[in-house]
Structure formats: C-alpha cells, structure tokens
Amino acid sequence: MRERSVMLSNILLGLGCALMIAALYLVFIYAPTEEAMGDVQRIFYFHVALAWVAFLAFFVVFICSILYLWKRDVRWDTVARSSAELGVVFTTLVLITGPIWARPVWGVWWTWDARLTATLVLWLTYVAYLLVRGFATEESRGARFAAVLGIVGFIDVPIVYLAIHLWRTHHPPALVGDLVSSMLLTLLVSVAAFTLLFIILLKGSVSVRNMEAEVRHLKDSKMNRRNY
Amino acid sequence: MRELFTRVFAIFWKDLLSELRTKEVATSVLVFALLVVVIFNFAFESGEDTIGLVAPGILWVAFTFAGVLGLNHTFATEKENSSLEGLMLCPVERYVIYLGKLAGSFTFMLVVAAIITPIFLVLFNLPLCLPRLALIIVLATVGFTSVGTLFSALSAHTKAREIMLPILFLPVVVPVLIAAVKATGVVLDGGAWSDMSTWLQILVAFDIIFLVVSVLVFEFVIEE
Numbered sequence: 001m002r003e004r005s006v007m008l009s010n011i012l013l014g015l016g017c018a019l020m021i022a023a024l025y026l027v028f029i030y031a032p033t034e035e036a037m038g039d040v041q042r043i044f045y046f047h048v049a050l051a052w053v054a055f056l057a058f059f060v061v062f063i064c065s066i067l068y069l070w071k072r073d074v075r076w077d078t079v080a081r082s083s084a085e086l087g088v089v090f091t092t093l094v095l096i097t098g099p100i101w102a103r104p105v106w107g108v109w110w111t112w113d114a115r116l117t118a119t120l121v122l123w124l125t126y127v128a129y130l131l132v133r134g135f136a137t138e139e140s141r142g143a144r145f146a147a148v149l150g151i152v153g154f155i156d157v158p159i160v161y162l163a164i165h166l167w168r169t170h171h172p173p174a175l176v177g178d179l180v181s182s183m184l185l186t187l188l189v190s191v192a193a194f195t196l197l198f199i200i201l202l203k204g205s206v207s208v209r210n211m212e213a214e215v216r217h218l219k220d221s222k223m224n225r226r227n228y
Numbered sequence: 229m230r231e232l233f234t235r236v237f238a239i240f241w242k243d244l245l246s247e248l249r250t251k252e253v254a255t256s257v258l259v260f261a262l263l264v265v266v267i268f269n270f271a272f273e274s275g276e277d278t279i280g281l282v283a284p285g286i287l288w289v290a291f292t293f294a295g296v297l298g299l300n301h302t303f304a305t306e307k308e309n310s311s312l313e314g315l316m317l318c319p320v321e322r323y324v325i326y327l328g329k330l331a332g333s334f335t336f337m338l339v340v341a342a343i344i345t346p347i348f349l350v351l352f353n354l355p356l357c358l359p360r361l362a363l364i365i366v367l368a369t370v371g372f373t374s375v376g377t378l379f380s381a382l383s384a385h386t387k388a389r390e391i392m393l394p395i396l397f398l399p400v401v402v403p404v405l406i407a408a409v410k411a412t413g414v415v416l417d418g419g420a421w422s423d424m425s426t427w428l429q430i431l432v433a434f435d436i437i438f439l440v441v442s443v444l445v446f447e448f449v450i451e452e
Contacts, residue, residue: 069448124399131395135386145382148445149396152375155441156400163403163430167410 009203016196023049023193026186034183040104045187047097049194050090051119057087057198058126058154065150068143074213077143080150082205084129086198091123114165121160125153235320239328240335246305247336253301254339261294261344265351283352284412288405290344291365292372295337296394299376302333303384312384312450322447326377330442333373333380341365357415364411364424367431371404374435378442381449407431 027045034041064080067073098116099109110116129149136142179187247253268286272278306312315325345365349356376397383392411427414420 069445121399121402128395128399132382132386132392135388135392137385137387141385144448144451145385148378148382148449151445152378152400152438152441155437156403159403159430159434159437163406166426166430167406 005207009200012196012200012203016193016200019189019193019196023186023190026189031183031186032180037105040101043097043101045190046194047094047101048187049190050097051094052191053194053198054087054090054094054119054122056195057083057090057202058122058157060202061087061126061129061150062154065147068147069151074143075210077147078206078209078213079202080147081133081143082202082209084126084146084150085205086201088123088126088130090198091119091126094119095123114161114167117164118157118161121164122153122157125149125156129153232324235324236327236331239315239318239325240331243329243332244335247332253298254336257294257298257336257340258343260297261290261340262347264290264293265344265348269351279352279354280413280416283348283354283416284409286352287345287348287412288368288409290348291337291341291368291408292398292401292405294340294344295369295372295376296397298336298340299333299373299380299397300383300390300393302329302377302380304380304389307384316450322450323443325450326381326443326446329381330373330377333377334369337369337373338366341369354416355418357418360415360424361412364408364415364428364431367428367435368404368408370435371431371438372401374438374442375400378446378449381446403430403434407434 023045027042031042031045033039060083061080064076064083068076068080098119102111103109129146132145132149133139133142136145265286268282268289272282272286303312306315316322318325345358345361346356348354349358376393379393379396379400383389383396386392407427407430411424411431414424414427
C-alpha cells in the first residue's frame with residue numbers, strides 16, 4: 001500500500017516536472033509576443049493558471065468541509081486544511097503577479113475592480129480560516145469551526161463577486177476566446193502544469209499531516225502505557 | 229410552527245430581559261456608534277460638497293463596527309457564566325437557539341440603528357427620508373446578524389474572541405456593506421426606487437442564503 005503510494009507520488013512528480021518545463025518553454029519561447037502589451041503579457045499565463053488553482057483549492061476546501069461535518073472523518077479535515085493553506089499561497093501569488101502585470105498595462109498597481117477586490121476578500125476569508133484553527137481552544141473544535149468557515153466563505157464568493165461587479169469593474173473579461181491558438185495552447189499547458197503542482201503539493205502536505213498525527217498517536221499511547 | 233415560534237421567543241425574551249436589566253451593551257454600543265460618526269466627520273473633513281459622497285459610508289461603517297461590538301456579546305455573555313451549557317441542555321433543536329439569539333441581536337441592532345440614523349441625518353443636514361432608509365437598514369441588519377450570530381458563537385470558543393469575530397465577520401459581509409452603502413447613497417440623493425432595486429435584491433439574496441446556511445451549520449459550531 002505504502003509502496004504503491006510512493007510510486008504514484010514519483011510518477012506525479014516526474015510528470016509535474018516535465019509539464020512545468022514544457023510550460024516554461026511555451027510561455028517564454030514558443031508563445032508569440034503580444035502586440036499591444038509586449039513581453040509583460042507573458043505573466044498572464046502564470047496569473048491565470050495560479051488563479052484557477054487557487055479557486056480549485058478553495059473548492060476542494062468547500063467539498064472536504066461538507067464531508068468532514070457530515071462523516072466526521074479526520075482525513076477530510078486534513079485535506080481541507082492542506083488545501084486551504086495552498087489556496088492562500090496561490091491567491092497570494094495571484095495578488096502579486098496581478099499588479100506586476102497591471103502597472104505597465106493599466107498604469108496602476110491596483111484598482112478596486114470586481115475581480116481584484118473579490119480575490120482580496122477571498123484571500124482575507126481564507127486567512128481567517130487558517131487563523132481560526134490556531135485560535136480555537138481545542139483542535140477538534142478548530143476543525144469544526146474551520147469547516148463552517150470553509151462552507152460559508154465559499155458560498156459567499158459568488159455574492160461578493162456579483163456585488164462588486166455591479167459596484168465597478170475594469171478587469172479584462174475572460175479573453176480565452178480571443179486568444180490565438182499558440183497562446184491558448186500555452187495557457188492550457190500552464191494551467192495543467194500548475195494543477196498538477198497543486199495536486200503534488202496537496203498530496204505531500206496531507207501525508208506530512210498524517211505522519212504527524214501518527215507520531216502524536218504513538219507518543220500518546222506510549223505515555224499512557226508508562227502511566228499505568 | 230407555533231411551537232417553534234414559542235421556543236424561539238423564549239430564548240429571545242431571555243436575552244432581551246437580561247439586556248433591559250443591565251443595559252450594559254446597548255449604552256456602550258450606542259455611544260461607540262455615535263463616536264464613529266463623529267470621528268469620521270474629522271477624518272473626511274466633510275464639507276457641504278463632499279458630504280453626499282461620504283455620508284453613506286460613514287453611516288455604514290458606524291453600523292458595522294457597532295454591530296461587531298454588539299455581536300461579540302451575543303455568546304460571550306453566555307460563555308462567561310457558563311450558561312451556554314444550560315442553553316444547550318434545553319430540550320430544543322440547536323437551530324432554535326440560533327434563531328432565538330438571532331432575534332435578540334437583530335432587535336438590538338435595530339434599536340441602535342433607530343437611534344443613530346436620525347442623529348446622523350440631523351448632524352449632517354441630510355434629508356430625513358426615513359421609510360426607505362428603514363427598509364435598507366432592516367434588510368442589511370438581517371444579513372449582518374445572520375452571519376454575525378453564527379460567527380459570534382464560533383468566536384466565543386476561540387482564544388482572542390474580540391479580534392476573531394471581526395476577522396471572520398467582515399470579509400463575509402462585504403456584499404451587504406456594498407449593497408447597503410450604494411442603496412443608502414441612492415436614497416440620500418433622492419434617487420428613484422428602480423435605482424436601488426438591484427441593491428435591495430442583493431441584500432435579500434444574501435439574507436436568505438445565509439439564514440439557511442447558518443441554520444444548517446449552527447449545530448456544528450456549538451456542539452461539545
């Protein structure tokens with residue numbers, strides 16, 4: 001069982017590396033330079049891929065939170081927690097790559113536009129998700145609280161987006177339809193590479209958490225034996 | 229249905245009674261909300277020309293912060309005297325406790341709003357267009373308190389609950405805040421009903437969604 005899992009990890013890792021190198025090649029060498037924006041547009045391939053993965057991560061949190069509250073299996077909580085951590089990391093990267101792109105193109109680092117603001121609110125919600133675990137008085141309670149926030153936060157996303165969209169918007173609309181085929185290919189490979197990266201990281205993080213739990217369990221059982 | 233109402237009302241009445249006897253929270257929150265309005269007046273240096281732009285924001289920031297302060301008490305007081313255990317021993321479903329607490333917070337925030345809003349309108353020389361403003365306040369307060377009561381129960385069990393509640397609460401109520409500020413802006417400008425209907429729809433949608441979600445997940449928050 002463990003050997004098979006290690007083998008699967010290795011295959012995923014190899015595939016991920018290959019895909020990431022392919023994505024880098026496509027982004028920096030293969031894809032044509034965008035006419036109006038120039039080379040800075042190449043950050044788009046990372047920006048969109050990161051945003052997609054961030055959203056995927058929070059969707060995983062949402063699903064695992066529901067499953068945790070329903071089945072009460074700690075494994076779901078472990079996945080949700082790891083996924084939330086990764087989601088926050090990826091959202092942070094989205095919020096960093098965005099301004100780098102926006103500055104030369106829009107002339108500003110930041111604008112209070114629908115997607116930008118919604119992403120920032122999303123980031124804040126899941127930072128709170130991670131904080132609530134740390135501040136909960138017991139670990140199991142923290143897991144339950146986090147699950148509740150994982151559900152409430154995710155349901156909130158479309159409403160936040162709609163509200164801010166009606167408020168104001170500047171962000172370029174999803175322009176996948178207008179992309180030339182070489183750009184589209186680059187984007188798709190980049191998205192696939194980052195999705196695989198997410199899966200590898202999630203798997204790694206979950207297995208570390210499981211090992212931690214196992215060590216704690218062994219330690220506790222040993223302590224108990226000594227006491228009696 | 230009738231039975232449910234009686235049970236919710238019992239919890240609501242308990243909260244109301246204890247608040248009426250101490251008046252601790254109401255006075256402090258009221259003074260705080262008034263202070264926010266006054267402080268923001270300095271921060272924005274609101275003259276005749278800018279007041280229309282900043283007034284809705286000032287009002288809703290005051291409500292939001294005052295709301296956080298009040299909501300902190302919703303479950304904190306139960307926790308302090310270990311009366312939460314007593315409440316949980318009541319032979320009622322968990323969501324009844326939620327609804328009772330929600331009714332309490334809602335009434336409480338509405339009272340604060342009913343006092344603050346006229347003062348605010350007078351202080352900033354704004355038209356006293358209360359009926360439409362009242363509708364916005366009621367809808368937004370349902371949104372605030374439905375999420376707030378859930379998070380208040382949640383943060384009562386955390387170490388730094390005074391800071392945990394706003395950290396959890398504020399990002400989630402962003403849509404309510406936007407819609408309320410925009411709709412208030414329309415009302416204060418003397419705009420038409422149709423201009424604010426979109427915002428009212430967002431408020432109603434938020435209220436319904438989060439009432440349902442909160443009722444569903446509340447039992448996981450206070451279970452031991």
